[in-house]
Amino acid sequence: MKLAMIGLGKMGINLTENLIRNGNEVVAFDLNDGARNDASTLGARVEKSLKDAVLALDAPRIVWVMLPAGNPTNTTIDTLSEILDENDIVIDGGNSFYKDSLRHNKILTDKNIKFFDVGTSGGMSGANRDGNFMIGGDDEKAFEYIEPIFKGIAQTDGYLYTGKAGSGHYLKMVHNGIEYGMMQAIAEGFDVLKHSEFDYDNEAVAKVWQNGSVVRSWLMELTQSAFSKDPDLDEIKGVMHSSGEGKWTVEEALRLQVPTPVIGASLMMRYRSLEDDTFTGKVVAALRNEFGGHVVEINNNGNKDKK
Numbered sequence: 001m002k003l004a005m006i007g008l009g010k011m012g013i014n015l016t017e018n019l020i021r022n023g024n025e026v027v028a029f030d031l032n033d034g035a036r037n038d039a040s041t042l043g044a045r046v047e048k049s050l051k052d053a054v055l056a057l058d059a060p061r062i063v064w065v066m067l068p069a070g071n072p073t074n075t076t077i078d079t080l081s082e083i084l085d086e087n088d089i090v091i092d093g094g095n096s097f098y099k100d101s102l103r104h105n106k107i108l109t110d111k112n113i114k115f116f117d118v119g120t121s122g123g124m125s126g127a128n129r130d131g132n133f134m135i136g137g138d139d140e141k142a143f144e145y146i147e148p149i150f151k152g153i154a155q156t157d158g159y160l161y162t163g164k165a166g167s168g169h170y171l172k173m174v175h176n177g178i179e180y181g182m183m184q185a186i187a188e189g190f191d192v193l194k195h196s197e198f199d200y201d202n203e204a205v206a207k208v209w210q211n212g213s214v215v216r217s218w219l220m221e222l223t224q225s226a227f228s229k230d231p232d233l234d235e236i237k238g239v240m241h242s243s244g245e246g247k248w249t250v251e252e253a254l255r256l257q258v259p260t261p262v263i264g265a266s267l268m269m270r271y272r273s274l275e276d277d278t279f280t281g282k283v284v285a286a287l288r289n290e291f292g293g294h295v296v297e298i299n300n301n302g303n304k305d306k307k
Helices: 012-021 031-041 050-057 072-081 098-109 123-128 141-153 167-194 202-210 216-227 245-256 261-273 280-293
Strands: 002-005 025-029 063-067 088-094 114-122 130-134 154-163
Touching: 002 012, 012 025, 012 031, 012 123, 012 141, 025 031, 025 050, 050 072, 063 072, 063 245, 072 088, 072 098, 088 098, 088 141, 098 114, 098 130, 098 167, 114 123, 114 141, 123 130, 123 280, 130 141, 130 167, 141 154, 141 280, 154 167, 167 202, 167 216, 167 261, 245 261
Parallel strands: 002 025, 002 063, 063 088, 088 114, 130 154
Antiparallel strands: 114 130
8 A cells, every 4th residue: 555654753764664564655754854864765755745745645645644742743633634635544653642633533534534543552663563553543444444554564463443533542541551550560570679688680580580470571571681781770760751641541540530559650650760859758758857856868968967
C-alpha cells in the first residue's frame, strides 16, 4: 500500500523502515532536514511539506501521523482536516490522550474523513520489526482496508482492532500505566538487593530471572541489557521522566473510582525522582523534630550537620 508517514523521529523513522521492508510505498515528511534524509536513504519518497506529502498519495489517501502528543499532533490533524478529501484515512500512531483522539475523530469524521487512533507499543525495536498495535476507529470497513498494513508490520497476534474511536489510545494508556508499575517493581527489587548483605551480580540476577522464572519478561531482558553495559548504573542519574500516560491512567481510575495503588505509587515515584530534595520531606522531618525531638539533617550551608 501507499501511505504517508508524518513525523520521522525515533518511532516514525523505524516504522518507515518496517513499512518499506514489508512492501509498502512510503511518502515521508518531517520538519527536520536530517530526518528527511534518513527516510530517503531507506527508500521513502520525501516531501518538504505536509501538503506535498498528501498530494503525492492516491485516493483514498492514508496518512500516518507519528508525532508527540499535544500541540504537534493537534495542529497536524487540524491541517489534515482542511487538505484531505472524503474517505481519506488518518492514523494517529502517537501517544495522544484518548479524549484528544475523540476530538480528532469528530473533526475528521464531520468531513467524512476516516480516523484511527493507534496505540503503538514495543519501543523503537518494535516499530522497526514485529510491532504491537492497538487500533481504535468507528469504521470497521475502513479498518479492513488498512488491516494489511498492520498484518505486515506487527508481530504475529500483535495487533487488535478495538472498535470505537478513542479505544485504541485508551488501551495504550492503561498499558503504559501497567508498564509504570512493572518497571517500578523491578527497580524496587534490585534496590533491595543492592542494600542487602549479599554481593549480587545484577546482570546475572536479571539473566536468571529472565530464564524460566515467573517474573521473566521483555522488561527483565532490558534490565539485563542495561546492567551488562553499566553493572551498578553508576553512569546515569535516577531521574525518571514520564510522557503522560501514567498520569492519565491514574486520573481515569479516579474518575471511575477504580483503585490503582501500584500504578499511582509508581507515578508518584517518578515525580519524586525529579527532585534532589522535597519540601514535603522537610515538613515531615521538622514535625518529627518538633514533637519527638527526632534528628534532622541540616543543609550543607547550615552551621551543624545534625540537630
